[in-house]
Structures are given as structure tokens and as C-alpha cells.
Amino acid sequence: MESLRNKTVLITGGSSGIGKATAIRLAQMGAQVALSARNRDALEQVRKEIHTAGGAALVAPADVTNAEQVRTAVEATVAHFGKLDILLASAGLSMRAYFEGSSLEALERVMRVNFFGTLYATHFALPHIKKTKGSLVAVSSLTGKRGIPSYAVYGASKFAIQGLYEALRLELLKDGVHVGVVSPAFVDTPLRANVLGPNGQPWAVPPPPPFRVWPVEKCVERIIRLIVKRKRQALMPWFTGPLLAIDELCGRVLGDRILLGRFPPES
Ligand SMILES: NC(=O)c1ccc[n+]([C@@H]2O[C@H](COP(=O)([O-])OP(=O)(O)OC[C@H]3O[C@@H](n4cnc5c(N)ncnc54)[C@H](OP(=O)(O)O)[C@@H]3O)[C@@H](O)[C@H]2O)c1
Secondary structure, three states: HHHHOOEEEEEEOOOOOOHHHHHHHHOOOOOEEEEEOOOHHHHHHHHHHHOOOOOEEEEEEOOOOHHEEEEHHHHHHHHHHOOOOEEEEOOOOOOOOOOOEEEEEEEHHHHHHHHHHHHHHHHHHHHHHHHHHHEEEEEEEEEEEEOOOOOOHHHHHHHHHHHHHHHHHHHOHHOEEEEEEEEOOEEHHHHHHOOOOOOEEEOOOOOOOOOOOOOOHHHHHHHHHHOOOOOEEEEEEHHHHHHHHHHHHHHOOHHHHHHHHHOOOOO
């Protein structure tokens, strides 16, 4: 897609999973990619992979819970590439546990990484994105569209992203800035193996996903399409849109029953 050639994209969560796969795809399409996350070795490997394939990439490490580090990563991107066209806020972690019995420290951590991480990146990227009339894109989740047992706080962090971005989309209409949110179902990434349990430690054996786990390439396609078409939202898979609408029309009775059956409290 010609429209992404020479665009500069900063990706938080660029060391793994959805962020990494999208970075590689965007670089193949001619975009210049700044890769951000905490794990420098993993970021360096992604950068090398992109360079070897003839693409342009920069490592801009940051812990997204640290506003100063996020500011530095944004500034390093602009200093290196001269501009910023697109922010893809993908950094995040998952927690699967009923709220009751979950440690407060773990619940706060999920909000700090998923919500405040997205907020900091958006805050520091915004002035640069306004100059290029570019895109702010956040990776939310279907748990940010519909309450799901076991995902109370993970879902709250994604609902919060949704609320932030919906308001921002309107606030920035006059500036020609595109604001979009991608809400995937289960995606096949390393996140699956690192899902936090109620004590804030990853599950030794995470509870199995009760619905299909989608290939990461599918999610990358949705993200690229949302950016190119400057859409406000993308659900993955697409049919969750109609399903959510039907669920709402039916007073959520059937949806509640299915979700309670599929997501029982874990021991
Ligand atoms: N996989 C799914 O089923 C699924 C479904 C719906 C939504 N999502 C969302 O998709 C996004 C990407 O997840 P993924 O599936 O690609 O997971 P992943 O493979 O585990 O990647 C998560 C990324 O976030 C980064 N990250 C985590 N904590 C961070 C922190 N404090 N500071 C900076 N970076 C941090 C990780 O890098 P470092 O560890 O190097 O920092 C990594 O690059 C997340 O927001 C997730 O909630 C995933």
C-alpha cells in the first residue's frame, strides 16, 4: 500500500506479538518504524530483522508506566526520522482472574501498563501527530466492548482506552487527526503464556481460551486497514460487531449466560 510509504510509526509493545508483527509488516510496506518496549534485546532483534529485509527501524526503549521514558522514546523517534505520522499503542499485559480475591497491586499494575501506558504515549505523540495530520491508534480488546467475567480490570483498562480515544477522536476532528481503536478477540501471541493470575504472577498453566484464538496476521491486517482507511474502530473477528449488537438488543440475557458458562471462576 503506497499510502504508508515513508510514514513514521512509533509502536509501543514493538518487541513482541501484535506490535512486533505489525512493525515488520509496516516496514515491508515502506514505513519507518520506531520500536518501543522494555526488552532491549528483543527490540534489537526486531530491528535487525527489519534492516536485513531492507527496511528502516529504530529502537526506542521505554517502560510505558514511566512517563519520562515514554517522552524520551517519542523525542528519539522524531529526532531520528524528523517526524511522527502514526502512534500504535500496543503495549499491554493481560490478567485473567475474578475481581474478588485479586491482589490490589496486580489490579493497579494492569491499569498502569494498559491504560496509563497508552495515555502517556498518546500525550507525548499528539503534538507531532497534529503536525502531520496522522493517526493515533490504540490496541484495545473485545473486553473493552463488553464486560466479561475474569476480565474485570483488564476489561476496565480497555474500556478506559476506548473512552479516551472516542473523546479524542471528536476533539481532534478539527485538526485532521485520525483516531482509531482496534479491539481483537484472542490472538495467538506470547501474551497468552504470560496472563497474570489473581496474585499478580503469571499462571503456571493459564486457563485455556474458551473461544477461537486468531492468528496474529489477521490482527495485523485489521490494524493496517484501520490506519489506511482512517477508520474509527476495527473489531476482530468482524462478526463480533453484529453479535454485540444482537446481544444488546436481547438485553444481554443470552450473552450473560454464555459468558458465565465459558468463564467460570478459576481455582
Ligand atoms: N493476544 C491477545 O489475545 C490479545 C487480545 C486482545 C487484545 N490484546 C492486546 O494487544 C496488545 C499487544 O498484546 P500481544 O498479544 O501482542 O502481547 P505480547 O506478545 O505479550 O506483547 C506485549 C507487548 O507489550 C510490551 N509491554 C508490556 N509491559 C510493558 C511495559 N510496562 N512497558 C513497555 N512495554 C510493555 C511487551 O514488551 P516488553 O516486555 O519488552 O516490555 C510486548 O512488546 C496488548 O495491549 C493486549 O492487551 C491482545
